[in-house]
Amino acid sequence: xxxxxxxxxxxxxxxxxxxxxxxxxxxxxxxxxxxxxxxxxxxxxxxxxxxxxxxxxxxxxxxxxxxxxxxxxxxxxxxxxxxxxxxxxxxxxxxxxxxxxxxxxxxxxxxxxxxxxxxxxxxxxxxxxxxxxxxxxxxxxxxxxxxxxxxxxxxxxxxxxxxxxxxxxxxxxxxxxxxxxxxxxxxxxxxxxxxxxxxxxxxxxxxxxxxxxxxxxxxxxxxxxxxxxxxx
Amino acid sequence: xxxxxxxxxxxxxxxxxxxxxxxxxxxxxxxxxxxxxxxxxxxxxxxxxxxxxxxxxxxxxxxxxxxxxxxxxxxxxxxxxxxxxxxxxxxxxxxxxxxxxxxxxxxxxxxxxxxxxxxxxxxxxxxxxxxxxxxxxxxxxxxxxxxxxxxxxxxxxxxxxxxxxxxxxxxxxxxxxxxxxxxxxxxxxxxxxxxxxxxxxxxxxxxxxxxxxxxxxxxxxxxxxxxxxxxx
DNA sequence: TCCATTTCAAGAGCAGTGCTCTCGAAAGTG
DNA sequence: CACTTTCGAGAGCACTGCTCTTGAAATGGA
Numbered sequence: 441x442x443x444x445x446x447x448x449x450x451x452x453x454x455x456x457x458x459x460x461x462x463x464x465x466x467x468x469x470x471x472x473x474x475x476x477x478x479x480x481x482x483x484x485x486x487x488x489x490x491x492x493x494x495x496x497x498x499x500x501x502x503x504x505x506x507x508x509x510x511x512x513x514x515x516x517x518x519x520x521x522x523x524x525x526x527x528x529x530x531x532x533x534x535x536x537x538x539x540x541x542x543x544x545x546x547x548x549x550x551x552x553x554x555x556x557x558x559x560x561x562x563x564x565x566x567x568x569x570x571x572x573x574x575x576x577x578x579x580x581x582x583x584x585x586x587x588x589x590x591x592x593x594x595x596x597x598x599x600x601x602x603x604x605x606x607x608x609x610x611x612x613x614x615x616x617x618x619x620x621x622x623x624x625x626x627x628x629x630x631x632x633x634x635x636x637x638x639x640x641x642x643x644x645x646x647x648x649x650x651x652x653x654x655x656x657x658x659x660x661x662x663x664x665x666x667x668x669x670x671x672x
Numbered sequence: 673x674x675x676x677x678x679x680x681x682x683x684x685x686x687x688x689x690x691x692x693x694x695x696x697x698x699x700x701x702x703x704x705x706x707x708x709x710x711x712x713x714x715x716x717x718x719x720x721x722x723x724x725x726x727x728x729x730x731x732x733x734x735x736x737x738x739x740x741x742x743x744x745x746x747x748x749x750x751x752x753x754x755x756x757x758x759x760x761x762x763x764x765x766x767x768x769x770x771x772x773x774x775x776x777x778x779x780x781x782x783x784x785x786x787x788x789x790x791x792x793x794x795x796x797x798x799x800x801x802x803x804x805x806x807x808x809x810x811x812x813x814x815x816x817x818x819x820x821x822x823x824x825x826x827x828x829x830x831x832x833x834x835x836x837x838x839x840x841x842x843x844x845x846x847x848x849x850x851x852x853x854x855x856x857x858x859x860x861x862x863x864x865x866x867x868x869x870x871x872x873x874x875x876x877x878x879x880x881x882x883x884x885x886x887x888x889x890x891x892x893x894x895x896x897x898x899x900x901x902x903x904x
Numbered sequence: 905t906c907c908a909t910t911t912c913a914a915g916a917g918c919a920g921t922g923c924t925c926t927c928g929a930a931a932g933t934g
Numbered sequence: 935c936a937c938t939t940t941c942g943a944g945a946g947c948a949c950t951g952c953t954c955t956t957g958a959a960a961t962g963g964a
Contacts, residue, residue: 627893
């Protein structure tokens with residue numbers, strides 16, 4: 441059967457591709473993206489460097505694959521944590537998602553740097569990444585939506601100048617939510633990664649010591665800032 | 673005179689050192705830190721690469737020098753902008769400083785990435801950077817201090833668990849301010865760079881369009897979050 | 905089954921990198 | 935004037951991403 445035989449080839453191909461990504465991820469976790477070397481990956485896999493180009497046309501393409509995986513890994517971590525408290529009150533669900541993001545980032549600092557640190561020079565995010573990148577945001581939107589339906593969110597007034605932009609953002613992300621809420625949420629989204637980034641990248645060194653307590657306080661403030669009300 | 677002659681040598685040395693940094697900064701601004709090449713810098717300066725090691729013992733040392741300069745440049749930009757509104761009300765001073773940080777970051781994206789993006793692999797910030805790095809934070813603290821003396825800041829209660837850490841932070845940064853205020857300020861400080869980073873690094877692509885309006889709204893919220901009161 | 909085509913690993917090679925070492929010519933010092 | 939320090943130049947090492955060619959498999963149609 442042609443499908444079986446070519447399937448065997450295809451299977452071998454995905455296996456090698458996966459092995460390359462795994463080894464690349466290992467090196468990434470160990471030394472960071474800057475030191476990820478195609479030749480070292482090939483060497484570790486017992487193949488010659490030029491053979492690797494049959495699977496990834498360039499180093500940047502390998503990195504792109506790792507970026508997408510990292511977004512997925514972070515998204516899965518956040519979704520998994522959220523699922524365990526899916527029926528809790530919104531503020532709790534919000535903080536749990538934020539804590540999951542932080543935990544993942546601390547456990548995978550180099551992968552975090554890959555997706556939320558300085559962008560790789562020549563690289564511009566291909567469309568394949570934007571879906572994976574949006575998962576955490578979607579999660580937060582879902583929480584706000586539930587809270588909104590249960591009247592657990594109080595939108596604060598927007599400054600007049602921001603009205604058109606806020607309506608545009610809301611139309612794109614969540615037409616069923618008040619523009620003021622979704623706009624505040626986008627700001628909180630960025631601010632969340634400011635908090636996480638400062639901790640992962642060492643900006644809190646010699647400033648914040650009890651970082652867990654500090655983070656948990658900060659994301660609770662963030663939740664209140666988007667209008668989520670403590671209830672029950 | 674020995675001081676004059678050796679002064680001539682020393683002068684030549686600082687001149688060459690400055691020329692190297694200038695050319696390195698040019699390449700950094702053009703292509704980013706990853707593509708900064710010692711050999712290319714030397715080539716552009718008409719010297720051979722090995723000669724450059726008389727001035728910077730390694731590529732990382734050159735980068736460190738650029739990092740310190742970037743912190744200083746950002747700090748100067750923020751301080752300069754603040755000086756022009758030094759007598760305005762606190763919320764305005766706060767937003768002006770934030771806007772200055774954003775403007776500087778947008779004008780110098782690669783330098784911004786150098787100091788607030790992913791840290792360089794082997795590199796750990798030497799003590800010489802921490803002073804330069806603190807300038808924006810000091811500015812924000814100063815604004816809060818003035819507002820506090822004018823009763824223009826309302827501290828929100830801290831969760832009990834954060835109390836010891838908040839007092840530690842306050843003792844380090846501003847013993848004359850309420851721990852709740854200074855702690856909220858540290859969070860806002862990190863969140864500010866989350867907002868700026870998302871814009872500079874392209875995370876707002878296809879999400880936020882009118883970024884100036886959005887940013888100005890977000891940092892005003894931030895000001896209120898730390899307890900700054902709008903006053904006439 | 906045989907043959908043409910496609911797929912792939914291997915090797916050599918190119919241009920570039922950071923960095924080290926040695927050497928000789930300056931410049932400053934007693 | 936001799937002596938020492940400083941500095942630029944050059945060669946060279948080990949490494950990188952990437953390309954090209956070559957030869958051996960695996961695949962698929964006749």
